[in-house]
Amino acid sequence: MRGIWGLALSVSALAIACPASAQTLREAMIEAYNENPQLTGERANLRAIDENVAIARSEGLPNIGVQGNYTEFVVQRQDAFLVPDRAVTANLNSSLPIFAGGRIKNSVRAAKTRVAAGRANLRNIEADVFTQVVAAFNDVLRDEAIVQLNQQNVRALETNFRASSDRFEVGDVTRTDVAQSEARLALARGELRRAEAQLITSRETYLQVVGSPPGVLTPPPPLPNLPTEPQVAVATALNNNPALEAAERAREAAGLDVRSARAERLPTLGLVGQGNYFNYLGSIDTSLIGTPIPQSGQAAQAGLSFTVPLYQGGRPAAQIRQAQAREGVAIEQVTATERQVIARVRSAYATWQSSLRLIEAAEAAVAANTLSLEGVRAENSVGNRTIIEILNAEQELLDAQVRLVTARRDAYVAGFALLAAMGRAEAQDLGLDGGPLYDPVANYETIDKAWNDWDSRPAARPVATRTVDAPAQTPAVAPPTDPQLQRPVDTDPANPSGDVKTPR
Template sequence: MSSMAGGKLVKALALTAGVALSFAPGRAVWADNITDAFIGAYNTSGLLEQNRALLRAADEDVAIALSALRPIINWTVAISSNYNRRNISDVVTRTDPNNFFTGLTLSQLLYDGGAAVLGKQSAQETVLSTRQTLVDIEQQVLFRGANAYLEVLLQEETVQIRLNNVDVSAEELRASQDRFDVGEVTRTDVALSQAQLASSQADLAVARGNLDTARAEYVNAVGKSPGRTAGQPSLPNLPSSEPQAVSLAQRNHPAILSAQHQVRAFDLIVAQQRANLGPNVSLNAFAGITETYDNDDNIEDGSVSLDFNQPIYAGGRLAASVRRAMATRDSSRANLLNVQKDIAQGVTDAYARFQAASASLRASSERVRASNVAFDGIREEATLGARTTLDVLNAQQDLLDAQLAEVASRIERSRAAYQLVQAQGLLTAERLGLAVQIYDPTLYYNLVKKAPAQVSRQSKDLDRVLKALRRD
């Protein structure tokens, strides 16, 4: 890959870092809708950074596997002291030469039955699998951001309902006190109203505590404190039927795609281990100079050899390696089946959850309407003496419960909708159209896939990339 591509990656990483800094805690930047929560979660997630680094490590495994196909050249310097004692025809001679050697050695694999190539191909499949794992992690990060936003919204609306209920309870207490003063009700009615107010105030305190907890989770998931929320988000595009949702998931979910690449990687490893049972041929050479300290003697030496090796017996290690690779491959195939089943079940569960939440919301809305009418009527009847204070308080509680249930149902419907999107494998920054610098995993891979030497231009591009990543 050219240095231009390396510069593009550096620029992309720098832009990503700049966006991330704009979401750092302490800056007066306020997210007020679910899209802002998505953006903050994507730009500030340490989990995403961790798995991007793991992907870069997998990229380097391809370069390491490729290096096995290239010549290995070493510069060697050795200082040695030898002791020789010879007894020839009753003549004993002793020598203590001190030698200095410097030279170059070269080793080039010529043939290994394709084992090195298979190792490289397996590493490439592992890279593709790790990329899909990164996409799955991205889904988890984005859903956590969405869930954090919805939880803040739920607790904010709950606090508002509880606050309104405190006001209504206070109003009912004043009404009971006024009616008691004129002898229309007893002190028991006043005590009931006082208890209702105290209960409402306690529930409000709990709701505010839950809101603080939700905001703390939002900071953790999104990277900043929430501002005033914009209300219920619009629902994402959803499939028209459960079979359609399952079909989309089987084609798109990154967990399935990752498992498929894992199976192919282990198939290649089995073939590689079998190739190791066969012969290999390598070219070996060295050239250097040996000098003796005791005198001015020096030897210029060099050799070239073509070495053929065929394993005959290695203590059972090679056969065990093949069987181990086969067992690991079989495990990955079973894992693929399990993942496919789990994803299908996850889609079914999410679809059913969305349908149930939608039905619950419709029923809750009707319950709120009816409870509101009932409360207004009972309170009016109480002023005429046809209803007791307890009747009014019970109607008030019924209305409160209906309002809380409606809010919870509406939040659950939105949560279930995004769970369904995630279950299909579609909850990604690119598909959501987020205004973020999308991380491109191919840029780094293209820089390292040909295993550039340390003195090459690509290696210098990599140095700049690592500096941008603050790994230097």
């Protein structure tokens, strides 16, 4: 897919002449991949999940601690001849579990399984972010085209209104014709304002998702490897969809939690050791008994600690039942996710296919309405058509052109959503080359065998870019470049040369 995607971008770049500052869909995806806060936040969340492995494994490692005390015996008993006035004591305690009924082993396995689920969730977020980028990119292209069409329509209706006013002055049309032209022009100006507001919204959404304002956007490249049948798409999704993989991993981890809970009823065995030190700081008076008493000393013990739980008030059984219930939730979540993936794939496939048919229909409608408009103008010039029929033909052509650009947007977004649902819309699949890709395994390998209590990372810092300094977006657009969406502005059948008349 990487090669096909790159070839598609190269062909698109050669086929479409764009300014040097134009931004491609690939560039927008790279920027979002590196700086989208939803994605960078999920990476940080996965690093937190990685730490659960080290936390679970620490239960099976030695536990060593030192406790110290300094004591002043302020009031002594009258018969306490050998009690010191002060003392310093220190105790060294250590323990190492040897057998815990499988609780530690299953806890580590469950933590590792949840790491795999977290990686799948990261892939799913990545695909969702890319889908948002594709939608935002195509929304801007669509709304720019719609603004251009409405601007063109306003210019056409302004010319038509001026022509109608001129013809009214010479008695060629009635006041009603002029009023109809004026009313349609007012409505067109209102639609232009609405289209401009929608364009601003789409550009602000693009800024939110990508992290920088959209410049001149190039048409996106063709989508690669789209399926020919919905069954093929569903089969691919069931094998590759990251959300489904995450749910399956969560189910496995829940099963390991049940095993870990069962271990709470089993015996435990461990090594224990203890060392003691005392120092009375010369505060014992030995003159009363005439025998030297040691003022300091040490001792050490080592052995096995064996625990057999007999009754714990029903707590282990409750924990097992709770873990089993949560496993049931995880099992049902797999089914729910599977249903969601299947529905998403089939819906995206249907939307994609219907949008392709709509593109064909809209292209035919644009061609037919263009011909119809020309015919109505010509017939109006000989008195067979009225001004309102010209205005209606203008509106029908505009509607067909808007449907065409909307269908093109819908087809592309649905096609990419289909790839995402199939598990084929991640950075590796798309071959993004804006620097090294994020490797979730690298962080895991650094902490997998970590045992140092004093190990830490640098303080967390922002990764995603802020957009507070970005300027507010405007509805400014360049002239349209698609010939199929262009038409002559002049609508005066009495002025075939196209010269705009100035009203007297």
